[in-house]
Amino acid sequence: QVASSMVGVTVMRTWIEPVVAGSQMASAFYDTALLLVVKNYYNQTNATAPSHALEDAQQKAVSNFYIIYNLVLGLSPLVSAYGLSKLGDRIHRKIPICFPLLGYLGSKTLLLLLILLGWPIEVMYGAAAFNGLTGGFTTLWAGVMALGSLGSSESKRSLRLIIIELVYGLSGFLGSMASGYLFVGFSDRYREGTVLVSCSIACYAFCLLYSTFVLTVPKPAASCPAKPKSAENVGSQLPAQTKSSGSTPVSSSKLIITMLFMAAILYDLAVVGAMNVLPLFLLREPLSWNAVQIGHGNAAGYVIFITSFLGVFVFSKYLKDITMIMIGVISFSAGILIMAFVRWTFLFYIARAVMLFALIPLPTIRSMLSKHVEGSSYGKVFVLLQLSLxxxxxxxxxxxxxxxxxxxxxxxxxxxxxxxxxxxxTLLPL
Structure with a gap:
């Protein structure tokens, strides 16, 4: 009994989920705080503008801030992400997880200092650069996916990766639900956003401590076949004419990897573009949402993680991976088309409901990719995909x-x- 409980503890220490949950809750707190801090900053800056021009001026100022902020946040990991993931493959799997968490901790602390000391909003460009140079989300997520793939068999991998996405989504849901209330609730006693950013920092500190002292790297699952065999397996999911083209398993594998990369990039382009302007869309007329409504709207987005998980759980028993990816793409495309015509709050939630399987494509694409590469290259392949995205x-x-x-x-x-x-x-390369 003691031996079995020891084995149980050892298995639990390989779980990456606490890091995913803590970091995503922290991220949900931070995203809401940053949006509202930036909005308030430009409200004060444009205070002398006439009321009819105030909203448009604020929208453009917030939009311009996010253009630069997202550019810095997105491009700075290009310097370090590949190197950190290679170190993860060669030296220790925890390197691409611990380094980005350290960066998150430092960059979020800068937002807290900005609120408390009244620094200019441009300080956040420096925070974004620091976050990116330590690996950022690019390296962290590639590290998480590599650990998740390493400890799972091929047949269970799609489910394993979508479970990690589910934990990510549930944590984001809880964080988003709480964030609006935390921002507004303590604004009388403390500067707006102080409590919210402090909660975010505490969550990141927990993740860093857990990753450093508790988390252990799982042993590779028994069935980790080499490239030729995995190409054969996944080749069975392609149309008949592709299989009969007479190409070798390795070149077939390269073609599939290229098509999967193309599909992932196109799909991410569609999703990221829409999700980037959605917060601005919600702040202006006709919706004109406040902090609590934005929290609820974000939470509705996170419910999609649950419905996508249930989709993979059911579909993986009856459908091929490629079919599941197509269902997810169609679900998102239909929902975002409805979003284009949203004029009332209820219609926003209908659009979100139609997107119920929108998160199936990327984890399933990652699962298919992992069946074409050896376990020792997971980190490298996943970070290349993440850098492309x-x-x-x-x-x-x-x-x-x-x-x-x-x-x-x-x-x-x-x-x-x-x-x-x-x-x-996106359906074309698929």
């Missing part, structure tokens, strides 16, 4: 923000129609 995301974020600014008075939902079209294009 982040680079695309940075460009998309800038382009979409500029498009949003130029279509603001003409048709504020235009960016969502654009995402619908890109979502449809």
């Amino acid at each position: 982040v680079t695309t995301g940075v460009v998309t974020s800038t382009v979409y923000n500029k498009i949003y600014q130029n279509t603001l008075n003409w048709y504020s939902g235009f960016c969502f129609i654009l995402s619908f079209l890109v979502g449809c294009l």
Whole structure:
């Protein structure tokens, strides 16, 4: 009995979920705090403007801030992400997890100091650079996915990775629900955002301590086949003409990897573009949401993690991976098309409900990719995918923000129609 309980503790120490939960809750707190701190900062800056011009001036100022902030946040990991993941593959799997968490801790502390000491908002560009240079989300998520893949068999991998996404989503849901109340609730006694950012810092500190002293690297699952065999397995999910093309298993594998990368990049382009302008869309008329409503809206987005998990749980028993990815793409594309015509709050929630399987594609693509590479290369492949997604995301974020600014008075939902079209294009490489 003592031996079995020791084995249980050893297995529990390989769980990456506490890091995913803590960091995502911290991120949800921070995202809400940053948006509202930036909004309040530009409200005070534009206080002399006439009331009818105030909203447009504020929207453009917030949008411009996020263009630069997202550029710095997205491009700075390019310097360090690949190197950290290679160190993770060669030296220790915890390197690409602990380094980014240290960066998160430092950058979020800068936001707290900005609130307390009244620093200019431009300080957050430095915080974003520090966050990125220590690996950022790019390296952290690649490290998490590598650990998740390492301890799971091929047949269970899609489910294992979507469980990690589910934990990520549930934590974000709880964090978003609480964030609006924490921001507003303590604003009488403390400067607005102080409590929220402090909670975010505490969560990141827990994650760093857990990763350093508790987390252990799982032993590779028994069935980790080499490339030729895995190419054969996943080749069975492709149409008949692809299989009969006479290519060798390795070249077939390379073709599949290329197509999966293309699909992931196109899909991420559609999602990131839409999600970047969504907070701005919610702040202006006709919705004009406050802090609590934004928290609820973010929470509705996180419910999709639960529905996507249930989708994979059921679909993986009956459908091929490629079919599950297509269902997810169609779900997102239909939902974002509805979002383009949102004029009332209830319609926003209908659009979110239609997106119920929108998070199936990326973890399933990662699962398919892992079946084409050896276990020792997981970190490298996942960080290359993540870097591709982040680079695309940075460009998309800038382009979409500029498009949003130029279509603001003409048709504020235009960016969502654009995402619908890109979502449809994702089906081509699949």
